[in-house]
Amino acid sequence: MSEIIPLASVSTGSAEPFRESACKTHPQSMCPAFGALRVLARMEGVQPAMITDTGCLYGLTFVTHFYAARKSIVAPSLGTAELSSGQIQEAANLAIAEAASARNVSVIPVISLCVAETAGLSEELLPREVDGKPVILVRVPAYAIHSHPEAKDVALAALMRRLTVPDAAIEPHTLVLLGEVFPADPVLIDGILRKMGARTLVTIPGRHIDELMLASRGAAVAALHPFYRDTVNLIRERGTPVVGGAPIGADGSAAWLRAVGAALELDEQRVEQVAQEEEQTARDFLARQPLKGATVLVSGYEGNEMLYARLLVEAGAHVPYISTSIGKSVHTAADEAWLRARGTEAIVYRKSLEDDLKALDHWHFDLVIGTTSVTAASKERGIPSVYYTNILSVRPLFLTGGMVASVSLAQELLERRTLYTTMQSFFQD
Numbered sequence: 095m096s097e098i099i100p101l102a103s104v105s106t107g108s109a110e111p112f113r114e115s116a117c118k119t120h121p122q123s124m125c126p127a128f129g130a131l132r133v134l135a136r137m138e139g140v141q142p143a144m145i146t147d148t149g150c151l152y153g154l155t156f157v158t159h160f161y162a163a164r165k166s167i168v169a170p171s172l173g174t175a176e177l178s179s180g181q182i183q184e185a186a187n188l189a190i191a192e193a194a195s196a197r198n199v200s201v202i203p204v205i206s207l208c209v210a211e212t213a214g215l216s217e218e219l220l221p222r223e224v225d226g227k228p229v230i231l232v233r234v235p236a237y238a239i240h241s242h243p244e245a246k247d248v249a250l251a252a253l254m255r256r257l258t259v260p261d262a263a264i265e266p267h268t269l270v271l272l273g274e275v276f277p278a279d280p281v282l283i284d285g286i287l288r289k290m291g292a293r294t295l296v297t298i299p300g301r302h303i304d305e306l307m308l309a310s311r312g313a314a315v316a317a318l319h320p321f322y323r324d325t326v327n328l329i330r331e332r333g334t335p336v337v338g339g340a341p342i343g344a345d346g347s348a349a350w351l352r353a354v355g356a357a358l359e360l361d362e363q364r365v366e367q368v369a370q371e372e373e374q375t376a377r378d379f380l381a382r383q384p385l386k387g388a389t390v391l392v393s394g395y396e397g398n399e400m401l402y403a404r405l406l407v408e409a410g411a412h413v414p415y416i417s418t419s420i421g422k423s424v425h426t427a428a429d430e431a432w433l434r435a436r437g438t439e440a441i442v443y444r445k446s447l448e449d450d451l452k453a454l455d456h457w458h459f460d461l462v463i464g465t466t467s468v469t470a471a472s473k474e475r476g477i478p479s480v481y482y483t484n485i486l487s488v489r490p491l492f493l494t495g496g497m498v499a500s501v502s503l504a505q506e507l508l509e510r511r512t513l514y515t516t517m518q519s520f521f522q523d
């Protein structure tokens with residue numbers, strides 16, 4: 095592929111520092127509870143019962159099935175009359191009984207949303223189990239859980255707290271991957287772990303409830319995404335080592351492999367050799383700096399935006415602005431520090447569309463990888479733009495294989511600039 099020569103070679107459009115908006119209550123994405131539903135509606139052996147009013151039910155049923163739910167959602171029909179007459183508890187219990195009667199179900203998560211929480215759904219009055227099937231409350235009202243990635247964490251932690259045991263027999267030299275990742279990523283990771291004398295045990299949240307039980311047998315857990323805070327706390331409470339960060343790019347992959355080697359107590363020399371080989375392969379690819387000179391905006395609500403930004407930066411791009419729906423935490427600190435040390439000026443947590451639009455005015459971008467609204471606005475400006483969720487995060491990301499896939503895509507997108515400017519002038523005329 096040819097070298098990128100960006101049109102917008104001056105990246106900063108304003109001398110003033112960028113200032114994000116003050117409002118941080120809602121990141122303007124879909125209902126945060128979607129994250130919990132997504133995880134639970136894709137897991138075999140689980141039948142969620144969702145307790146909310148009919149409006150939320152309609153929207154969440156639509157979006158959950160749009161994103162590949164594998165089952166129906168059991169829910170009572172709760173309107174104003176039912177809620178104001180105090181029938182929520184009875185309605186919840188009926189929905190739980192219906193969920194328990196579904197075929198091949200062994201666990202019933204009860205997803206409690208804004209309306210159920212404010213109407214006073216009481217955990218003490220829910221059955222603890224029905225026909226021997228555990229009933230597990232998952233509280234994800236949007237006023238407490240502000241983004242859908244964080245709701246995934248709440249759901250997973252609630253299930254693991256109830257279903258897994260602290261003293262499970264450990265399988266030596268096995269690693270559990272924590273995070274919803276592209277299917278090729280665990281395969282790439284397992285391949286390199288085997289060279290170090292280890293292997294992946296399972297990736298959670300997975301496709302079957304039994305995988306959670308299996309996860310408690312891992313010798314260590316790798317938290318690949320920074321928003322699994324409750325789950326990581328639970329795993330640490332139970333004495334299992336947790337490796338933070340992810341095998342991202344040349345710097346990140348080598349450091350991650352060494353950290354995994356230490357957590358699994360692998361042979362140091364063997365780990366070092368594999369880490370150095372992986373780093374060298376990555377650096378060989380990066381040597382020609384395929385994104386050199388390009389200025390890229392990264393905006394998403396998946397919670398893994400900084401990982402992609404790191405790859406772009408290592409490939410030579412300038413990424414002055416990154417925004418995400420998740421909150422800042424100790425788990426985001428390392429990626430934030432790495433990016434700030436390499437020229438990222440603004441990292442906005444709990445972002446709003448206004449933040450992203452302001453960033454479009456503040457810098458001159460050659461490529462925008464963002465949410466639907468911001469990519470629409472940047473296409474109007476003739477900037478190559480793609481939707482983060484459906485285009486970028488459906489490709490491998492980790493180790494050299496993932497890096498090549500993701501960086502090559504960004505390079506191809508940059509080469510489409512003429513198409514965008516032609517489209518812009520067509521509509522302007």
Ligand code: SF4
Nearest residue numbers: 125127150207208236
């Ligand atoms: S009211 Fe709460 S649970 Fe219902 S759709 Fe809105 S944010 Fe989601």
